[in-house]
Amino acid sequence: MVPSILFEVMLVFLLGIGSQWVAWRYRMPAIVLMSITGLLIGPVLGLMDPEEDFGDLYNPIISVAVAVILFEGSLNLNYKEIRGLGRPVFRISTIGAFLSWILGSVTAHYIAGLSWAAAFVIGGLFIVTGPTVIMPLLRQSKLKPRPAKILKWEGIIVDPIGALLAVFAFEIISYLTSANPDGSALLTFFAASVFAAMLGWACGRGIGWMFESGYIPEFLKSPAVFTVVIGCFTIADEVIHETGLLAVTAMGVTLANMGISSLADMRHFKENVSMLLISAIFIMLTASLQVDTLLQVFDPGIMGYVLLMMFVVRPLSIFLSTIGTDLSLNEKLFVGWIAPRGIVALTVSGYFASILSDAGYVDASLITTITFALVFTTVVAHGFSIGWLAKKLHLSLEGKPGTLIVGSNNFTVNLAKSLQKVKAPVMIVDSSWERLRKARVAGVPFFHGEMLSEQTEYQLDTNPYEYLIAGTEYNSYNALICTTFMPEFGRTNVFKVSPYRNNFEGDIVGKVAGRILFNKKLSLEYLNSKLEHHYVFRQTSITNQYSYKQYLNDKDEDTVLMYIMKPSGRMRFYTEEMRVTAEPGDKIVSLTPPVKEMKKIRKRLENQRNNGRTNSENAQATTSE
Incomplete structure (x- = not known):
C-alpha cells in the first residue's frame, strides 16, 4: 500500500497524465491505457484502493469530477453546430435511447440472469456513452465532421438521461412492488427532474448575464463558473440523486448558446481541467475494483450479455431510430458500433448496487461486475477499432496533414502551391475577396471569411488541417490568430511570419504567441520581395547518397529553408525555436535564387x-x- 493519502493523490495524477502522454506518443487509445494502469496498481498488485483509502470522501470526489466533466462537454453543444444533423441526433437521443433501454433490459434479464428490477435499472444506465470516453476517442480518430458531431452530441445529451432512466426504473419498480403503492414518489421524481433542468437553465442565464454586464472580473470568471457548477449539481442532487447531472448539462448548453465572447477562454481552461479529472478518475475507479469482481467477469452469462449489447442491441437501436433520416449506411454502421461506456456508468452503478441490495434484491451485487465488464470491453474494443473502422467506411480524414494559411498574398499563395506539389492539403483564408484573387487565379483552395468570426467557426471545417500559418501583413492580427487557435492546433503547430522590420526587435508582438517562421529577420515584405526577384520554390530529395549535410553545404547562401516533408506526410517547418533535420526519404522545400x-x-x-x-x-x- 502507498505510504500516505497525499502520496496516493500524487500517484493517481502522475499515472493518469502519464498514461495520456504514452497514448499520445505511441498513438494508442488513452482510455485503454488508463484502465489497464488502474487495474495493475489496484486489484492486481494491491498498491492502492482509493475507495477504501479516501473513505467517505470517495463518492463526493467522483461525483463532483463527473459533474465538471459533463458541464465542460455540454459547453461545446452549440445549436449551430448541428445544422443538418438535428433530426438524426434527436432520434438517436430519444427513440434510440428508449430502444436501447428496453432491449438492454430484456437482454440483462434473459442472458445475464438479473431480476426484472435490476435489469431495468442497469438497462437505463447502459444507454450512456458519455464525454469521458467519447471525446478522447474522437480526438485520436480524426473523423469526418458528421459522425463526430453525432457521437459527441449523443454522448453528452444521453449521459444525464441514462442516469435519470435508472432512477426512474427504480422508482417505478419500488412503486409496483410496494405493499401500499404511493404515487407521490413518482411525482416527486418528475418534479425534481423538471426542477433540475430549470435550475441549470437559471444558473446558466444568471452567470452569463453577470459576465456580459461586467459584474465579474476576468480573473474570477473561471473560479466563479466552477463554483456555480458545483453548487448547481449539489442542490439538484440533494433533492433527487443523479438529477444533478441533468442540471449541469442544462447549465452548460444554456451558456454555450448565449454567445458570450469570453466563453472561449474559459472553455479552453475547462478542457484542460476536464482532461486532468478524466485521467485521475479513471485510475481511481479501476484501482478500486475488487479481485472477485474481475473474476466474475468471465461468467458465460455476463460475457454473453456484453457481446449482445455490443453486436445486437446497440446496432439495432441505431438502425431503427434513424429510419427516414439522411444518414448513410456507413454512418449508421459506424455509429451503431461505437458506444463505449465510461465514468458515469461506473459511478452510478455502485450507487444502484447498494440501494437495490438494501431493497432486498440478491442479484444487486452483479451490477458492478456487469458494469465493469461492459465498460472495459467497449473501451478496449472501440478504442482500438475506431480508427480502423472509420478508414474502412471512408469516414476518416485520410491523407497527409494539411496546412491552414490565414492571409492571401504573393508569398502565401506560392507557399500554398508548393504544398499542393507535395500533395499536402492546404487552404487560404482571407476576409478580402480582392486579396483572394491571387489564390483563385493560382488554383489554390480558399475560404472567404473572417478567421476569428463565429460564423467561420461553423462553416470552415478545420479537421483536415494540423498546421496553421498566420501570414497577413498585420503583425498584431497574426499574433491574435496564433493566440486564439493555439489550444486547438497545439503550440508547436502554430506559426506566423516575422513581425520584425529592419532587424528591429523591440516590437512586443514578436513575443506573443506562435512560432516565427524560418527566421525573425525574414519578414513578409522580405519574402515577397524575393518572389518579385524571381526566387522559386524548389524541392530537394535527401537520399543515402545525398545527405542533409551535403545539401546544406551545396545550397546557395541566399536560400530560405521552408519546410521538410516526411514520407509519412508530416511536415516540419523551419523555425529558430525548433531544431529541424532531414533524413533519407525526406523532401526539403526551399525558396531559392533563380540560378x-x-x-x-x-x-x-x-x-x-x-x-x-x-x-x-x-x-x-x-x-x-
Whole structure:
C-alpha cells in the first residue's frame, strides 16, 4: 500500500497524465491505457484502493469530477453546430435511447440472469456513452465532421438521461412492488427532474448575464463558473440523486448558446481541467475494483450479455431510430458500433448496487461486475477499432496533414502551391475577396471569411488541417490568430511570419504567441520581395547518397529553408525555436535564387541565337547558289 493519502493523490495524477502522454506518443487509445494502469496498481498488485483509502470522501470526489466533466462537454453543444444533423441526433437521443433501454433490459434479464428490477435499472444506465470516453476517442480518430458531431452530441445529451432512466426504473419498480403503492414518489421524481433542468437553465442565464454586464472580473470568471457548477449539481442532487447531472448539462448548453465572447477562454481552461479529472478518475475507479469482481467477469452469462449489447442491441437501436433520416449506411454502421461506456456508468452503478441490495434484491451485487465488464470491453474494443473502422467506411480524414494559411498574398499563395506539389492539403483564408484573387487565379483552395468570426467557426471545417500559418501583413492580427487557435492546433503547430522590420526587435508582438517562421529577420515584405526577384520554390530529395549535410553545404547562401516533408506526410517547418533535420526519404522545400532557371534561360537564348545563325548561313548559301 502507498505510504500516505497525499502520496496516493500524487500517484493517481502522475499515472493518469502519464498514461495520456504514452497514448499520445505511441498513438494508442488513452482510455485503454488508463484502465489497464488502474487495474495493475489496484486489484492486481494491491498498491492502492482509493475507495477504501479516501473513505467517505470517495463518492463526493467522483461525483463532483463527473459533474465538471459533463458541464465542460455540454459547453461545446452549440445549436449551430448541428445544422443538418438535428433530426438524426434527436432520434438517436430519444427513440434510440428508449430502444436501447428496453432491449438492454430484456437482454440483462434473459442472458445475464438479473431480476426484472435490476435489469431495468442497469438497462437505463447502459444507454450512456458519455464525454469521458467519447471525446478522447474522437480526438485520436480524426473523423469526418458528421459522425463526430453525432457521437459527441449523443454522448453528452444521453449521459444525464441514462442516469435519470435508472432512477426512474427504480422508482417505478419500488412503486409496483410496494405493499401500499404511493404515487407521490413518482411525482416527486418528475418534479425534481423538471426542477433540475430549470435550475441549470437559471444558473446558466444568471452567470452569463453577470459576465456580459461586467459584474465579474476576468480573473474570477473561471473560479466563479466552477463554483456555480458545483453548487448547481449539489442542490439538484440533494433533492433527487443523479438529477444533478441533468442540471449541469442544462447549465452548460444554456451558456454555450448565449454567445458570450469570453466563453472561449474559459472553455479552453475547462478542457484542460476536464482532461486532468478524466485521467485521475479513471485510475481511481479501476484501482478500486475488487479481485472477485474481475473474476466474475468471465461468467458465460455476463460475457454473453456484453457481446449482445455490443453486436445486437446497440446496432439495432441505431438502425431503427434513424429510419427516414439522411444518414448513410456507413454512418449508421459506424455509429451503431461505437458506444463505449465510461465514468458515469461506473459511478452510478455502485450507487444502484447498494440501494437495490438494501431493497432486498440478491442479484444487486452483479451490477458492478456487469458494469465493469461492459465498460472495459467497449473501451478496449472501440478504442482500438475506431480508427480502423472509420478508414474502412471512408469516414476518416485520410491523407497527409494539411496546412491552414490565414492571409492571401504573393508569398502565401506560392507557399500554398508548393504544398499542393507535395500533395499536402492546404487552404487560404482571407476576409478580402480582392486579396483572394491571387489564390483563385493560382488554383489554390480558399475560404472567404473572417478567421476569428463565429460564423467561420461553423462553416470552415478545420479537421483536415494540423498546421496553421498566420501570414497577413498585420503583425498584431497574426499574433491574435496564433493566440486564439493555439489550444486547438497545439503550440508547436502554430506559426506566423516575422513581425520584425529592419532587424528591429523591440516590437512586443514578436513575443506573443506562435512560432516565427524560418527566421525573425525574414519578414513578409522580405519574402515577397524575393518572389518579385524571381526566387522559386524548389524541392530537394535527401537520399543515402545525398545527405542533409551535403545539401546544406551545396545550397546557395541566399536560400530560405521552408519546410521538410516526411514520407509519412508530416511536415516540419523551419523555425529558430525548433531544431529541424532531414533524413533519407525526406523532401526539403526551399525558396531559392533563380540560378538554375537563369542558366536554362541563357541556354535557351543561346540555342535560339545559334539556330538563327545557322538559318542565316543556310539562307546565304542558298542565295549564292
